[in-house]
Amino acid sequence: MQSRMFIMCRCMGAKAGYKMAPIEQGHRQRILIYSHDTFGLGHLRRCRAIAHKLVETFENASVVIISGSPIIGRFDFADGVDYVRVPGVVKQPDGTYATSNMSLDLEETVQMRRAIIMATARSLKPDLLIVDKEPTGFRDELLPTLHHLRATGTKIVLGLRDVLDETSVIVPEWERKGAIEALRQFYDHVWVYGLPEIHEPLAPFDLPETLRNEIIYTGYLRRELPAESRSTRYPRLTRKPFALVTTGGGGDGEQLIDWVLSAYEHDPDIGIGALFVFGPFIPDARRGSFLERMSRLPNVDAITFDSKIEHLITRSECVIAMGGYNTFCEILSFNKRALIVPRRSPRMEQAIRAERAAELGLVSVLDGTKLETGVNRDPHEMAQAIRQLQNRPKPLESALPSLLDGLETIEITARAWLTGKDPAITAIAG
Template sequence: MRRRLRIALFSHDSLGLGHIRRNRALAFALARDLPALTGREVSGLLIASSPEAARFDLPTGWDWVILPGVTPAAGGYAPRALASSMQGLRALRAAAISAILDQQRPELFIVDRHPFGIGGELAEAIDQVRDHGCRTVLGLREVLDTPSVIEAEWDKVGGPAHVADRFDEVWIYGDAAVYDPRPTGEVPVSLAAKAVTTGYLSQDRPDDGGSTPAEIGTDRFVLTCLGGGSDGGSLASVAVDAKPPDGLRHLIVTGPQMDAEEFDRLRARAGAATTVIRHSHDIPGLVASAEAVVCMGGYNTLAELMSTTTPALVVPRKGHRAEQPRRAFALAATGAVDARTIDSLSTDVLSEWFAAQSGQLTDRSHIDLTGLVTVPRLAAELIDAEQAAAPISDTAPAAAVAEPSPAPATAARLPITLEETSHAV
């Protein structure tokens, strides 16, 4: 029998749960489809740096590796909890990553969003795995930020050509007909030549195996969910006073990263028809069961939402990045969701929206949601190309491999701007 195919996925995990859940969904898709596509059993590691990762199960033969964490800080990042300088933490994380990958010897390494991690912590490890014949992929959300912000970020890590030299392919987890980051410059020319859009990572996501909270039981309900919760306070403050439609309850899931005092204040404000909980093991199941949902504009939240027909009002976070507003209003332009800025939302507006949308269905079949089927196929093609060039040995590094041919570009569409609000409520 051919030896087991080993895969590694990395996320820096500085804010929210989206990076964790995105890589977990990829792991399940690769574990499900790659054995048939390659004729080999598959195992893998997910390298993350959030303790919340341990809440989520993985396919058989896969495991988490949790690094000491970082958190956003003025001008960059800071250690989340460890008593260390950022320089010291970066050195610790870099050494751990290199040791893990040297031991595992993956044949495919997928890096989420930040090509070299925090402060270049991945640079040595990427060169190391490529010397072993590993294929490397940079996975990107479909929306990154305003082009000027992203241009500065590419320059900070050595420029797009430097990134392109170290990655065999770039996978953009979206539908170019909704939002294409290549013509905007968010994915520059040298990286766009290696890029392909996969479709949103929506359909065939893993079953989280949760259940409806006991406070809701079999009651019909509307839902407000805030992702990880660290930046959901403004939306939660509006939602907690919203009146659910007659005969329905309102469930608010704040996310495990919301500040404890803020969570306690929300629970104290909640009316008799509103239930506030910190965490659910099955947010996708709740979204699918709800009569209507209001949420923020993170990639993972919307990717999970779009596999349902539940009406949705997206209220992107304000500040930090322009990513969420650009995504929310681009999807609103297609009719997949409604969208509002937090400044234009009030308790009355939200109550009226719940009343109008509850029990309705939203058709999202025009959006490409097949990323979790496309990614295993792309992975198999990349691995097969490597094997054709130089099969990987357990005992000796593989020979250098040729770069793959540029992926064909899909149809381009410039993103909608915040001023184009004709499809927003």
């Protein structure tokens, strides 16, 4: 694909001893990032990583993230990055949505979100709008802002994770939402935060050639260690080799926690301790039940949440996770052996990613159907998988070219768009 080749050759040049010239003093870039964030941590953490890269690239930049995440305030943001929180919504077990905190019906909440988004865009006057995952926003709340910013000449980019869902689900869903028409009407480019060798999320769609040429596969988003707080105290267990068990936000991770915990109850001599990170959205009652079981195991401990979990991943010997996008990026970035048990509902996203990554030798995988409620999970199977995990190759021993070039690609493309200069010309010897 021509767009991908254009970007990748410049990323490789930058990594081979070149650095980008600094942006001219006095030129102030304004960037707006929209994330609907109805649940979980994935969208927010991806947008935050991109925002930090952009303010690192453009020292005079101002980046505003619009988010519905209820815990956005628990994260640190770099200078130049701020956020506007819109009223939250949550997905119900039956697939419908409701407001999370306010006593308003859903339509009133969407109208309020729509007004806040438009007011933010009018005030910021962004040079670049990055939309995370949903081309028209939650319940079309982004459409008025897209019309406005298209008329003002703002560069508009859709950012997609590497996998959306299986074809039978995502095609009718996007048709119902008018997503492809929105791409034609409003968007200049699509960033796919991954590689086509792993998955092509827009392949199922009948896109015109002009739209296909706007797709840029950036590579995965490399994660760096954030500044570590001097007040951080990790459990004693982390002073020895340990497996980190993480389920992201935790709202859908109870079955994985139960399965791994049962393995340690079944086989206390697995050979490596385990630190569980529950996530902020796990129900209190379930957390309490797990903690009671853990209290009887000498080589198991838990914490609720760590906004700088990168430090725990770095300290760990291996990672056991469900394989969401951000966790996958962290496993690759810190070159950790990983056992992925992907959920298969309500989306197949994690399973598609994990199975392809296993084919490429990047991770180990167990059957995610075992995470469904009421399914019998064999603790011996999990114990054996943990034992074998400690001896498997690390992922970067099987790495694909440009696997972790995502942020560098974003830097180069954004630089070209926002300065009007060819990145090959602005690259200078380092």
